[in-house]
Amino acid sequence: ARAYRETAGIAHDAVQMAVVVQRMVDAAVAGVLFTADPLTGSRSACVVDAAPGPGTGVVDGTAAADHYVLDGTGPEERGCLAPAELEELRETGERLQRELGAPQDVEWAYDRSGTLWLLQSRPITTLFPAPPATERPGTRLYVEFGHVQGMLQPVTPAGMSALKELLAGMLASFGLGVEIVDIGGRLYGDLTDAMRDPSTRRRLVKFLAVDFGPRAQAVVEHLLDDPRFAPVAGRRRGGAAALAMGPRAAAGILRALARPAAARARVFDAIERRRRRPVEDPSTARELLAAIETTERRDDEIGDVTWPVVTGLLVTAALPPLLKGVADEDEIRTVLGGMPHNVTIEMDLALWEVARRAEPHRELLLGTSPDELAAAHLAGELPDFGLADFLEAYGHRCAAEVDIGVPRWSEDPAPVFAMLGGYLLVTDPEQAPDRRFERAAAGAEAMLAELARRARRMRSVRGLLAGFFLRRARELAGLREAGKFAGLYALLDRRRRLLLLGAELRAEGLLERAEDVAFLTLPELRAVVDRGRDPRATVAERRSEYAREMRRRTVPVALLSDGTDAETLLPAHGSDGRTLIGMGA
Structure with missing residues (x-):
């Protein structure tokens, strides 16, 4: 409880305990209903887990539950729920979601007379936000821009408007007509038209390898064989000439x-x-x-x-x-x-040179927090070891620097002091950044x-x-x-x-x-x-x-218009027990 309150920013002394006294349902069968698939994120399917008796065994995971994924194709005739009951649960879930304004996690029970009781409904907090509604037909594919840059955090609203403008201009210069949308504070590009255009769809995979990375590339390569993204002959929409260069x-x-x-x-x-x-x-x-x-x-x-x-x-x-x-x-x-x-490599080597000049002040820099060092630098209280010149050249940079809502290093140099501290811990001359770069070159x-x-x-x-x-x-x-x-x-x-x-x-x-x-x-x-x-x-x-x-730790690299995390559609990797599968960094 303490950890949850600290994560959510709730003061420990501001909470009170509530005790609920209520009539219990004599449940013949009970369980949980998710009005969106919590594993894939799809808003086109709802998920039901059910077991005979009270629902506590389903909720705490101790009961063997029947699992149903309801996607409109008709429930199977199996398990502890009849098709009519599954249909009633699906319709009830849709009504709850409509009334409460978000996908819901619902606890329910059928009593021995066949009456459905709703015991609890709350938002599904783990879902990534779905793409905004669009009038454009069919399923659409959105690919995220930030992950290949290692940018997990959301973009501020002011940063979002500036980035949309910047990316639209950049993509237009490549001849790419890609609509940029905000999903969960992240930038996604709608690649659907390029996927459906016969002249660009195959080249799209190579294009993604350059600017979006292997995860996005694997998703697009897989979806090229999906009937929902089949080529449309004789039609060229705004993104149809996406990869053509003039x-x-x-x-x-x-x-x-x-x-x-x-x-x-x-x-x-x-x-x-x-x-x-x-x-x-x-x-x-x-x-x-x-x-x-x-x-x-x-x-x-x-x-x-x-x-x-x-x-x-x-x-x-x-x-x-x-x-x-x-x-x-x-x-x-x-x-x-x-x-x-490479301007970023040159920046890193320039910071290494600052670290070498800062060696006489090693104790001060390693024994003081980056925030305190930043405040002292801005107040002009630190000795000169080349940091001012570094910030003159690179102070307009920062982590997540494409977001104008984020402070630059010139405003808050604490991250630079953290990096300096890391460089001061390099004691093996052969591991020095300049030597490593020279060997690689x-x-x-x-x-x-x-x-x-x-x-x-x-x-x-x-x-x-x-x-x-x-x-x-x-x-x-x-x-x-x-x-x-x-x-x-x-x-x-x-x-x-x-x-x-x-x-x-x-x-x-x-x-x-x-x-x-x-x-x-x-x-x-x-x-x-x-x-x-x-x-x-x-x-x-x-x-x-x-x-x-x-606080979100996972951002989908690609989304379908119904909210499905497109990577969940890829075939599962086999494991030999020795191989780590992921994106190297």
Whole structure:
């Protein structure tokens, strides 16, 4: 009980005990009804577990219960419940769900006269939220964007609106028409139209390998054989040309392939221009909101960053088929190790250099909590060991950095101090990040030379392409982080203005804290600014919902429109008792 209260944020001294006195049902058969399948998440099926007598044995798991999954195909003639009783339970569950506004976990009993008694009904708390209702026909597939980035936490409402805008623009530049939806505070893309389009469905699996990861790839590959996603001949909807790239894209990719050094220079020049771009913030709430609402597009810079990054991803994806019979997966992975020109690796190495300079202050940094160190740094009370320069270069970053509702390292450097503490514990020189990177880079160059020799011996076009793509992979694949890195400067500007707006609204008594502004959408903020609408009840509700979702430990990588976790549809893996199955990290 204490652990439950602490998890839910309930004070121990604020609870009271209730004692219920009630008439008992003389049950002939009893059990539990879930109005959605708690294992798959499907809202198209309800699940009944039943056993003769009182329902306590079913609830606590001690009785052998009959198990029914009711999906509208008609219950089987078996077990302790008749088909008419199962149908009555299904209809009753639907009514309860409608009245109470959420899928329900119901305890019930039939007495010896055949009367159905409802003993308890409560929400199914473990379900992941279902996709929003849509008028588009048939079952739809939604794939989640955050898991491949390791982003488990939900996105704030302000962050969600900015991300939808950012992703829509990015996907449009690839020729992808994907609808972005908010499900449980996470970003999901509707891939249904691309799944049903004969010209793109098979290429979709390879595309997912680049940007969504192996779990999403396995789901889509499995569902390609599902009749609900069968190709529709002669129809091309908004996402039908999802993977087609136009002349502009082809020109950008060929340009990067021909002159990779010049392509890298364009990428980093564009990043530097964004970093140095002068910004003036308006002074009034109305002007600040107008500035936040305005989306600035600079197509020249988008192309300068996008196509070199895409080229690096494409040449990397091309290596396995080109090197089939020449190199195994481990050898290809070796070529992709110690990758140069990666802004995140360079950031990690810069932090390692800070840690080396901080060695004289080791006792202070390891003996003080990161939160206390962050407060001391912001107050100017720490010695200079290079952290200020690091934050000048990378302070616009943080975990879950694509969400403008999350503090940047420049605002709260506690996570940086936690990482510094980890680096200070590295005492073996051979395990130092710079040495590990140097070894990986040297191994990659040696393996590249070896694989290029093997490819040349093929004396074929494929061999020539393999050697060319191996070299281009080393020169361009490290840029994969550059696109997001460049986009973070625009998000930083937006966050700064959002917080300034929050401070204005707090001064007017419309918000408790300036940070509360992250829990309102732009239309809601417009209503606050223009009409003085009090948003505090909405903010409190959203904060509570956000805190609840922060505790969620499993986020489905793909959902069907009825809420089914698509991974539950995959065939079960066999186990040899020695193999761990999952996504390596």
